[in-house]
Amino acid sequence: MDFIHSLEIDQDKCCGKLHCMRVCPTHAIRVKNGKAVIDPVLCIDCGDCILACPQQAIKSITDSMRDLDKFKFNVAIPSPTLFGQFQMDIKPNDIVEGLITIGFDAVHEISVESELINMAIRDYLDEYKGPLPLISSACPVVIRLIQVAYPNMVKQIIPIQPPREIAAREVKKHYAKETGLKESDIGVIYLTPCPSKMIAIKQPAEDVKSHLDLAIGISEIYNPLFSAITKGKQNNNKVNKQGSLHQSRTSLSWALTGGQSVSIKPSRFLTVAQMPNIIRIFDDIEKGKIRDIEFLECYACLGGCVGGSLTVEDTFVARSKIQNLIASMEDEGEKVLEDARRKYKKGDYYISQQLEPRKNPDVLVSIEEQIIKMKIRENLVRKLPGIDCGLCGAPTCSAFAGDVSNGKAKVEDCVLLSAERLKELQDEYNTDKK
């Protein structure tokens, strides 16, 4: 199976400085001949390499406003993080107006769907009997990390769709009926805080088709949207014929770490953010060290989705804005809650196919062959210095030994085992000319 990714390395800009390779949580990056290469089976689209690259050679690609031309009628589904991206006097309704001005035909906010998913998760938690903790499926990076590196925890991921998918499913039907167009002419576009949610749309982890058609990064529309909002406010424009937004606390709070736990109210929960922390907690879960947690909420980004790499506002400032929005709500969002209670159909929100671990072709041979490879690895590791310098092009000495055992590297790639290799690198990195 081919995996789609959002990350692209600009081969001209990349000069093999190894920073990306060192931060990659799944050891998906190798540097060969002075250029970084990403293994598509191991990459989980966390984007940590983007931030680590001193050359800005790695970028994430999302769809753009030009792609709206593919459809006759376009509906935007904004990630709730969008509402925390502007100064406080720009209200959610102004943002919706702005989206219409810049070219969307309608905007759908996911408050009701967030309540539905909230209820669905609650029911799932109540009835579940397997090993704990159950893990929130909110962050696609976390799902992929589990599929790649913690295969035995895949069954602990809550198999319920995200609010945006439920929304897209309904929105398509609704607007097809309203406009008389075919469903395939209605574009449903997610405004995403991160590349990973775009990948979750292009290639859902459970290997089915998403109800969403496109994903555009918030940073991609930020400037035009901001100027449309400010102009609109000056002229007191009303372009949105849908009427004002009804929001509840749930959808907004899900943009923040801990938001799900607060609304789902599991008996004991734990919230973690950022890859190194998540990995530490997952290792403990695998050992059975964490026994008494019912619900685990993990986000790749600091502070939750407000920290997504395609957002514009500072994570902490955005968090405060969302919290302010929640605090300034007049009620709990009674209208939304009522709507959700009326619509809720128990059992209607599961993902349509089971999640499976990602198969790594390197381990798809017999145990006997694997053991031969392991012995090669162990013998080599004994010879290696264990300093993880990375000059062989692998992130650690043991990863290098693994590459050798899989036929992907040669023993002589280690600078301490081969003087020639060192010479080669001196030429490659031009050390004497500087």
Added chain:
Amino acid sequence: MPGTELYQKEFFIKGGDFDKAGEVSTEIKSILKSVGINSDIVRKVAIATFEAEMNVVIHANEGDLKFILTPVEIRITVKDKGKGIEDIELAMKEGYSTATEEMREMGFGAGMGLPNIKKNADGFELTSEVGVGTLLKITIRHKKA
């Protein structure tokens, strides 16, 4: 032959060393993962070895863990020098623990370790001599016989 050893490795466990506690089970887990053992089996072995390792760290002075992989099963033998267990039947009871308050604060001492090992293992043998030490032998099948 089902009994042939494909691979074996021995580990030393130091009593009272909470910094290193869990390293042995982590290494065994990664060995099993890398040779492509089914993930449900890896989970069982990881839980059982972690609990066995912790029991040495908490309740004994030092011990050795021997890990053997055969074409059909995983064998773990943990032999320790320490105070031993007086009443094995009692020690096997869920919730029974002699862990100190200090250890409880670190999250140990729920009295669930031995019962959990037994639950996850296909073969379980526990013998002990007070004042000398404890011997735990477990097997977990990874291939149907």
